[in-house]
Amino acid sequence: MTRTRIFSGVKPTGHLTLGNYLGALRGWADEDQHRADALFCVVDLHALTVEHDPARVRRLSRQAATLLLAVGLDPRLCTVFVQSHVDEHTRLAYLMECTASDGEMRRMIQYKEKAERERVRGGSVRLSLLTYPALMAADILAYGTGEVPVGEDQAQHVELTRDLAVRFNQRYGQTFVVPKATVPKVAARVMDLQEPTSKMGKSHARTSGIVYLLDEPDVVRKKVMRAVTDTGSDVVYDRAERPGVANLLDILAACGAGEPAELAGEYDSYGALKKDTAEAVVELLRPVRERHAELVKDPEYVDSVLRDGAGRARAIARPRVDAAYRAVGL
Ligand code: ADP
Numbered sequence: 001m002t003r004t005r006i007f008s009g010v011k012p013t014g015h016l017t018l019g020n021y022l023g024a025l026r027g028w029a030d031e032d033q034h035r036a037d038a039l040f041c042v043v044d045l046h047a048l049t050v051e052h053d054p055a056r057v058r059r060l061s062r063q064a065a066t067l068l069l070a071v072g073l074d075p076r077l078c079t080v081f082v083q084s085h086v087d088e089h090t091r092l093a094y095l096m097e098c099t100a101s102d103g104e105m106r107r108m109i110q111y112k113e114k115a116e117r118e119r120v121r122g123g124s125v126r127l128s129l130l131t132y133p134a135l136m137a138a139d140i141l142a143y144g145t146g147e148v149p150v151g152e153d154q155a156q157h158v159e160l161t162r163d164l165a166v167r168f169n170q171r172y173g174q175t176f177v178v179p180k181a182t183v184p185k186v187a188a189r190v191m192d193l194q195e196p197t198s199k200m201g202k203s204h205a206r207t208s209g210i211v212y213l214l215d216e217p218d219v220v221r222k223k224v225m226r227a228v229t230d231t232g233s234d235v236v237y238d239r240a241e242r243p244g245v246a247n248l249l250d251i252l253a254a255c256g257a258g259e260p261a262e263l264a265g266e267y268d269s270y271g272a273l274k275k276d277t278a279e280a281v282v283e284l285l286r287p288v289r290e291r292h293a294e295l296v297k298d299p300e301y302v303d304s305v306l307r308d309g310a311g312r313a314r315a316i317a318r319p320r321v322d323a324a325y326r327a328v329g330l
Contacts, residue, residue: 004036005177007145009043009083012060013050014202016067018211018281021288022187022254023151029072032149038078039143039313040068045083045090046136049129050118050203066302067213070292081309083139088317092138095324097131099164099171105130109156137161141176142317148181152188153199155181172327175320187254193227196243214289217282224248224278235267245270248277255280 008028010020032038042064047057061082068080083089105111111132115125128135140148140161148158158181165176190200194209204210211223230242237260239246249260252273257263257280267273295302 002037004146005144006032006036006038006147006149007041007140007143007179008032008038008149009041009046009139010064010068011043011046011202012057012064013047013052014060014204015212015214016064017190017200017202017213018251018285019151019187019190019200020202021071021213021285022190022251023153023184024149025068025071027149027184028068028078032147033073033078036147039309039316040073040078040080041083041139041313042068042081043083043136043139046132049126049132050114051123062302063214065306066292066295067288069295069302069305070288071213072291075305075309079309079312080305081313082306085306085310086313086317088142088314088321089135089138092142092317092321092324093131093135095168095328096134096137096141096164098328099168100134100137100160102130104160104163105133108133108160110153133157133160134164137164140179141165142321143313144177144316144320145179146177148179150181150183151190151199152183155183168324168327172324175324175327186260187250190251190254191243191247193223193244193247196228196247211281211285213285214292215285217286220282220285221278224281225274227274229270229274233270235264235270235273237261237264245273248273252277252280255284 008024010016010024016025028038028040042061044057044061047060065080065082073080111130114129118125136157137160140158150158158179162178162180165178169175192198192200192204192209193211194206200210202210208223208226211220215223227244227248229244235245236242237246237249246260249263253260253263
């Protein structure tokens, strides 16, 4: 029997966060690469959908690729590469744009939120922000992907990818596997520590509520200790009414301390909860920071992993993308 194909990616739009790690990267490293034929990608083309600085994108792509290895992705077990190194993504994205309707693109929550943010800043909205899900569908479908492990915020895009795969197959004949999203049971949506009703996102301007994977331990401690908590002082797990405390409990639970609702019963003050959460996060991230520090000393190794990864990815994607071009009449 052939193994399930897994594909997932991370955008180099900022430094990777605790949300990226708990919602996605940790599962890729600890489980997915061991149980499936998995590809993990730094999706750098997606970083161009909003205003960007070329040198910064290049630097962040490199850092993200290095962090994928630092969290434990092993190139002997899985394929790690950079999206723009494999032309099949953009080739197939055009066919996806020819399969999707503009209405379904405009309905995407992330498009609405990010377009609004750009307008508030007085900037124009790039067309690629609207068509982003077509490129993401191409990323996934090019590899015959069965499962896409993502945080909760990406589930809607994977749903759209499924619709496009089904529609393409119905119109032009069986070409794509219809993938499904897999979302982690805990910490599928880590919230911003200063604004616990929005997700911890790496490209947010205010950084005090975001724990980055490469933050120094003291910075992590400071950010967690200053997390916004709710009015009242009893520790209860209620995501709707007490989002700040619930977020801390989710994070502590995801660090391996147990179930969030049960953990709540063990604390009678916010201070103690914050202290334990801060220490748990520091310990969780310690090995990642240490491995990252080792890997940056060996840029040739990282280069060779990415070169080899792009070669493997291309070899998998090309036949299916060629078949899709033939299927539509080209
Ligand atoms: P970001 O929103 O930080 O730019 P990406 O789009 O690069 O994230 O997503 C990389 C992966 O991390 C995706 O699977 C996404 O669902 C997951 N992810 C991002 N933010 C969070 C979060 N706050 N909580 C859980 N998972 C997240």
